[in-house]
Amino acid sequence: MKPFRTKWLLLFPIIIMMSCKKDKGPDDTPLPPDPPTANCSAVKGDAESFSIFPADNAWNKDISQSEIDPYSSQIIAGFSANSIKADFGSGLWDGAPIGIPYVVVCGNETKRNVVYTDYGDESDPGPFPIPLNSPIEGNGNGDAHVIAIDKENKILYELFNANVNGDHWEASSGAKFDLKSNAFRPAGWTSADAAGLPIFPGLVRYEEILKGEIDHPIRFTLTSSLVKPGYISPARHKVNSSGGQYTLPFGARIRLKANFDISTYSATNQIILRALKKYGLILADIGSNLYITGAPDERWNNDDLRKLGQLKGSDFEVVRFN
Numbered sequence: 001m002k003p004f005r006t007k008w009l010l011l012f013p014i015i016i017m018m019s020c021k022k023d024k025g026p027d028d029t030p031l032p033p034d035p036p037t038a039n040c041s042a043v044k045g046d047a048e049s050f051s052i053f054p055a056d057n058a059w060n061k062d063i064s065q066s067e068i069d070p071y072s073s074q075i076i077a078g079f080s081a082n083s084i085k086a087d088f089g090s091g092l093w094d095g096a097p098i099g100i101p102y103v104v105v106c107g108n109e110t111k112r113n114v115v116y117t118d119y120g121d122e123s124d125p126g127p128f129p130i131p132l133n134s135p136i137e138g139n140g141n142g143d144a145h146v147i148a149i150d151k152e153n154k155i156l157y158e159l160f161n162a163n164v165n166g167d168h169w170e171a172s173s174g175a176k177f178d179l180k181s182n183a184f185r186p187a188g189w190t191s192a193d194a195a196g197l198p199i200f201p202g203l204v205r206y207e208e209i210l211k212g213e214i215d216h217p218i219r220f221t222l223t224s225s226l227v228k229p230g231y232i233s234p235a236r237h238k239v240n241s242s243g244g245q246y247t248l249p250f251g252a253r254i255r256l257k258a259n260f261d262i263s264t265y266s267a268t269n270q271i272i273l274r275a276l277k278k279y280g281l282i283l284a285d286i287g288s289n290l291y292i293t294g295a296p297d298e299r300w301n302n303d304d305l306r307k308l309g310q311l312k313g314s315d316f317e318v319v320r321f322n
Contacts, residue, residue, distance in 0.1 A: 040106035045207045046151045047104050050179070052201050052216065057182050058234040059201045059216050063253055063319050064278045072318035074246040076254075078226045079289045079313040086305040088204060088294030094138075097296035100145050101135035102200055107152030112168050114159065119173035122189040122237075128157040128174065132164050145192055146171070147200050154179040156200050158192035185236045193219075194285040195250035196236030202282055204294030209268050214275035217253060218294075221287030232321050241286060248283050253319040255280035260315050266304050273308075280319060289313070 053059050069075065088099030114126030130148040137145040146159040146169070156179055161172035175191035177198045185196050193199050202219030227241035228249040235251030248254075256276035265273060281292065290313055 040108065040152065042104040042106050042151055044102070044104055044205075045210075047102070047149050047200075048205070048207045048211060050151070050154060052179055054180070054182055062278050063217075063255055063280050064258065066253075066255075067320040069318040069320040069322065071246055075248060075318050076313055076316060078247065079222060082289040082313045083309040084311040085288065085291045086204070086294065086308050087288075087291040088296060088300065089302040089305055090296070090298045090300040091302065094141070096137075096139040096141065097135065098302075099294045099296035100137045100147065100199060100203060101296055102147035102149065102203070103131065103134050104149045104151050105129055105131065107150055109148075109150065114169045114171060114174055115165070116174065117170055117172055118161070119190055122186075123171075123174045124176045126169070126174070128159070128169065128176065130157055130159070130169060132167070132169075136162060145199060147192075149179075149200065156198055158199055160192040184234065187236060190237040194237065194239050195231060195283065197234060197251070197282070197284050199284070199293075202284060202293060204272060204292065206295070206297035206299050209271055212271060214271055215279065216275070217279040217282040218272075218275060218292050219284045220281040220290060220292045221285045222248065222283060222289050224286050226289065227283065227286060235284075239286060248318070249321065250283055250285075252283045252321045253280040254283075254316045255319060256311070256316055260311075265307065266301075268301070268304060269308060273311075276316075281316075 091098065109129035109131065111127035111129045112132060114128055116123050128148065129150055130146060134146050134148060137143055140163055144161050144163065146162040148157045150157070156177040157174070159169060159171040159174040163170055173190055173192060175185065175198070185191060190196050191198065199219065201216050204214065204218055208214045224241040224243070226243050226247050228243040228247045229238050229241045231238045231250040233251060235249070238250060256273060258277060260277070262270050262273040
């Protein structure tokens, strides 16, 4: 036994040194992440267990104390009489779940090819680890968004106008986002959203209600006449909208006024309203005025969500973007 013990003692310091260097390669560069766990399981709530983008990312910025845009009043006037509409809920509308659905997958999820039919030159090439049985927004009608989050590698995958064709996805456009990075898409590129933004970080999700906090801006839409044909960070794409001087570019933020009384609202709606004061709304697409986007869930109380319609555009102010 003595030779064996001597050999072990000689190797022990080497093993210790190797264990201290296990996160770096021989040239001192980071090694790739560990392979996914073979027995991984994924549920929607897992997407709330890690940070969506780094802490200093624009999606995590508290704008409650940010400067008001000097033309806030003129811009708000365009939609001051419009009511907030929660474009998500429980049950069905026109035969489809209400909102933009998403799934959470493991790192070993099978990757499926994606064939782009319209904006392939501005889309990230597949394959994407999006299961073929993933829910499609509107059951394939309307924008037909499809979203999947790889919880182990922390990468977001999104498709627009998507459908399954045999063993692969077809979509007008698609994008993936490394949720660990602040990297932007190339300037001028669309995504699965008109503004070139990720969709998932802007969704109101019921799992956030269970946490008791929404810690990001919420995606919203305006009609073309109220959207400036331009964009500001973190948006990366513009459309041929018809908005003039006193309108908002994609990526602009508005927030609920600090003195708006939320005390009479339900506990669920107060979580949403606090987010509107702290993180605001971020303009992401052309659509109906002041429609805010969330994910469908059978736990939403639609009657309660409708009470958010008591909020008008006049209850908001524009965060300076010039």
